[in-house]
Amino acid sequence: MSITVKVAEAKTRLSELLALVEAGEEIVIARGNEPVAKLTALDEKARRAAVIEEILKARDSGEIKPVTREEILAWRHEGHKY
Incomplete structure (x- = not known):
């Protein structure tokens, strides 16, 4: 109503x-x-679950490629000055 x-x-x-x-x-x-x-009320838990579901479907369909360990390590240091 x-x-x-x-x-x-x-x-x-x-x-x-x-x-x-x-x-x-x-x-x-x-x-x-x-x-x-x-x-309307926001249902954050349901919204997050829907986003996660979309990501999982995209990953399963091959639309999103798995991230490699090397990529993660590179991102970790991205923007740092040595």
Whole structure:
């Protein structure tokens, strides 16, 4: 379920709206009768898992080549002045 509020109302009730979002609600912000934005909770754990899954798929498909030990050692010293 989502709640729609106008921009002015969102400005004055932002803390309350964020509490609702944290509780699982979606808030749609409208200018007049036109929706322009949506507030939703961030799920960092799920986002990270999705990124890791994309990387693993790219690696398995050969799109990403394995990194060699030599490359890692070279990166470790990259930018250092000797």
